[in-house]
Amino acid sequence: MEQALRTRLADGTYPVRTLFPTRPALRSEFGVTGFVVDAVISRLIADKLIASVPSRGTYVLDPADPASRPERLGPDMTGRDRVEKVLRARMADGTYTVGTKIPALKRLSKELGVHEWKVRQAVRRLTDAGLMMSVMGQGTVVTDPRAPSTGSRHRVNVGGRQETWFIPRPGVTPASHVRDVVTQRLSDGTYPPGARLPTRSALAEEFGVSESPVRNALRQLKEQRLILNHVSQKALFAAPAPERKPSSEVLPDQASA
Template sequence: MTPELITKIIKGRVADGTYGRGTVLPAEKCLAAEFGVSHWGLRQALQPLKDTGILHAICGMGNLVPDPQAPQPTAREAWEITKIIRERLAEGTYAVGTWLPGTRVLAAEFGVSPATVQASLRPLKQEGLLAALESQGTYVIDPHHSCAPPPGAPSHHVAIGMVIRERLRSGIYPPDSPLPTYAELECEFGAGHSTISSALQLLREEGLVSRRQRSKRVYATVSASDPE
């Protein structure tokens, strides 16, 4: 089933009340199984509904049908993302003096709009944990010590590699499991084949992923939190 048809079906279910206001859609893995597509194919189908406000992605909850009478979910989305990024700053996943992944990469990771990502970063900038350089990006600073901008914003493939590395570390891609296909990663991150290939090459050099003989898929070797 094509993503366009899935989008139409889900939009129809929202319109006829099958998925009522204020309710959360079935888990993405359940919808993917229902429509006979991959998880990443389903996300491609859901994205137009998020872009137009028919659905909201809420971190830790899933895809919500907004209720105009309820508090705006965008604020909750941003708050949840702020919380996650704050945790990554505290544990050193995003170290002082390094660039954060770009807004587009973070939006793809969390399944939200770039505007929501920008809203989530605003409190961290106000607290002196992040700083932004116009046209370059956002980097991590120490609120108690001056910190010069790091040299050169990370290229797209490096930023994508950071996101995939975090997924390996957190167990989203367990050891010995296949990563999404190149096509699925290209769709998620809005990147070309060569960019995804370069991102995965970085992880191969670190021994975090590998390509198996007679297979076009890339597999997780160990999680990024495992000792070498």
């Protein structure tokens, strides 16, 4: 933990004159006790890498710059500005390359010790600048403003593997987007014939919406007989392939939701 923090202080992940992550954020990120966090922070303070300012928090210092001493600190940049600066630095040094999904906003908020809505603000600014693109139910990917994405599909590097993200059409509703994506997954074999589909709650979490639009989307797919509801198993299944079961047939225990 201590070495990781020293590395971040040295490479600018935590910029000079900005707030250092809070103790709860560090405990959560590194999975250590408060005693360990306090001990590490004490050593970083002793080495004049950070300093605590009463009623304001703990700040990152530059040992070679007296102006960064806590008694001479001016107003801190907002959490949003700090997050934006960190994200821009990571894009510049290749940590987040074009076409790569960035960590979840909740994870970034814990790492950087700021509220999640500050991260959302920073991402929104970078999106407006054409440097990122957020896709409902998928996440946020780094983009190149010189080559904006076109079409409804976008190839994204997610943890070293390639995924196809489906971009919602302008003005599309959450229910329509869920329906379109699930339909595509049924078509391309992501959900093979007869396969059990994720639960409504799982889909709602994936798409970042409530269960209501998911329920509406799945109802439309059941009406189209693309998915079937199996009462005894309390689950939804991809409809069997036409060559194995005519569309007029249903599972023995099928019922509408």
